[in-house]
Amino acid sequence: MSSCQRAARPLLQSLRQEYLIRRTSHLPRAFSTSAPRQDEDPTTTTTAPSTPPPISSTKSMDQLEAAANSMGGETRKFRMKERLLDRETTTAHWAERKLISMGTPPVGSRRRRAALRTSENVPFEQLPYQCFQEARKILQEDRQEKIQAIAKELAKIKRLEDTPADQVPGGERKKNLRLASLRKYLEELKILADVNDPVVKRKFEDGLGDMDKPIYRYYAEKKWRGMPYRIITQRIQQLNIVPDVLPKFDPTVDVELFFRRIKVNPGVILDSRITEVPPRLKVQVFNPGERLVSIVVMDSDVPNPETDSFERRCHYLAANVSLSPNEPSLPLGNVDKEKQLAVRWLPAFSQKGAPYHRLSVFVLEQKPGEILDIAKLRELYSGRDGFSLKSYRDKFGLTPVGFNIFRTVWDESTAGVMERAGVPGADVEFKFKRVYSMKEEKKARGWEAKRQKPKYRGLWKYSKRIHGISRGRR
Template sequence: MASVKPSGRHFSACFKCIRTPASVNVNGTSRRFLQVSASAREELQTQSTPSPTPPPPTMKSAAKKEVPEYMQKWGELDAQTVDEKREERRLVRREGVQPVGSRRRRTILNRMAANRADEIAFEQLPFQAFQEARKFLLQDRQEKLKAIEVQTARINNLMEQDPAVSGGSSAKEARLRSMRNHVQELIILADINDPVVKKKFEDGEGDMNKPIYRYLADQKWRKYKRLILEQRISQLNLVPDFLPALNPVADVDLGFGRKDVAPGEFVDSALSEQMPRLKVQTFEPGEKLVSVVVVDADVPVLSKDSFTTHCHFIASNIPISPTQTSIPLIRIGQQDNKTEDVSARKIALPWQAPYSIRGAPYHRLAVFVLEQKDAKALDVEALKNTKRAGYNVRAFVEKHKLNAIGVSVFRTKWDDSMAGVMERAGLKDLVNVELKRKRIEPLPYKRRTERMR
């Protein structure tokens, strides 16, 4: 985040308090690098088995919401087969669903459905140009597989070589690391142009255990969602107000109940009173242990006429992986209440509802996903002694050697439900407090006196 401005967000502390009435084998991967393409299967099998067509994605039922009469005249719109721009716009407008894949692919599937050719698998489409292109891609894939075998043999030979011959242990490790990265690039290049792989990824059927699907998901995230996240990090000054630097490498989806929360969105206090739900998609192989920390950086201190931080939640030792993306905090809390083993508990500081005093600026609440070094478990019992008021997330990260791999942020402000939320949270004394800006006296030369009049 080198482009982020170094200056943090500073609020004017000019408030006064008043009272109001109440209201590959090289690095642990499988030896079978990629999915066998359709041409190879045709050579090995005398009779091909047709693959069933994927079911269309679930759409929001029109019965759940009132649809205007002019939208009902549009008829049925399928995200798999719409092939006109007008129908695509209607699909997004009425159903709230994006079309699947490219328009060229949807046109082919639409024609197949019109000709009642559903029994033909996607990779066996009867188009000469398509099949000739697949033959060319298969030849390129075979070249990549041969290069992978050669590179793997070189890595095995280097591993058996004496470090003194390789220029020392550090030079040997650096060379091995470079060669393994090259193998990973070849694995991705061998399958990146396979139309079956692209179709499965577009349909959401990709296996995230395979490098190609992790790579495609990472590229899709970086082209849109990560750019928005970087913009919110810069606009809301998460750097340096929370941490000195942030480099998100995991996609963090935040939500409360059934509501999905975009980075920087305002959340009603009635929703944020319950623990959030998180979905963390990583793009690196293997399982990780992470800690989830929620911090508010804009809590007003009435006695000092300033602002401080407040910790709303801490949970540690939560496993995630490319295929295990959900972090069900509510379920984790229920399991902690049932278990008698103290060391098996994960929540150190239970969820405390975000609050805002009437008249105060909005609060920024950052949700950090922190990777624990070497997947080493933290002592949750020791973390329970953490003070919420004045919490320093930088010191927490440095003390336990954590790495911020993902982040999301939401905002809260005074609303109609805030009084009830604060009473249930034990903050009844702050319900009737209202902050107002002090009147700033003009400079002497701008004052109008009787003499000047």
């Protein structure tokens, strides 16, 4: 136990005791009537005589009490279920799964929710720690300085925008460069104003941050640039996505892949049945504004026995899909079939005997304000086979920004998946050809060459290259 935990434990225990005392002090005292004791004279009791129920009543007293108890039990169960389904304080595993399925996941970690449920609801910024409050005062003073600097920069930008280009040294080009530099510095000041605020950090860790604000985008990018970015770049290098698919590529957007509510780690081998349903993407961008993107899912390992090589196949293609920092979810099955979908989803499959197939998921950003012609895309890529991502990128001026990948191999359910998808070739099995060495057979030399005659039969046991029993190198 650290010194900080040892110092905070007495305070936490006192807060919990006060909370329990306040909670029990407000509870009304429950009174109940019971039968008198056997040694007590029933005529001396001071209780008011109760009128017996009429004989003609349809329900007896026992039935009424049982009904009241059952109603009270149902009410208590309902209240308990409501409390367990509170996304701020729940700690039950089944409640967490149900909240996630309802689209309202629990807030923060389970340890945080347990602490909130067993302690008073004190606002985070009003925690009774003197050092914490003194540090917040210093942070507030620093924030006020940053706000004043932001106001000055805004005034500079407005003054420069109102100035005609012919009055600026360097003309229109220098004016635009100066405006871009000032706006970039303004965004940095907005981040520095809130980067040390504990309330902002707490909201981001709980998943309640507004991604339209630059500080939360900064935190999200910083988190992604850690392990997730390293893993995805490692997969690009290990699985030879560069240069097999693109000559060079560095992702700048976080792309997470989900199949049937299951998050897929980059490069994992999936069962064919899971890929029958189109996946859902979570694409988190780190720059402001709304943009249009294209989504491509392609197989870069389609075997071709005629040419003894591998080709590419398009499994999904959609364009003109809107994307913004606050709306990262992109279900591929819910895109507009008339204005966005160019090539419908095809499940991942691999024929028997073939090596694993790499299915890459690319997110390509379109030019600002440009809308692609879906009819033209359907005409070009409806055949699926022979798809080239580099050609698609160059033809329509797209920029690859996001990437994820999964793999597939032949399994026991692949034949059924191919049959349901209408794909032929489930009965085809690939076999590797045996490649024989083209080197000439080496002749025996030295000691072995001199003792090949039958009179040296007693020495053959010391050699491995005599009379066809050779197992050495050739």
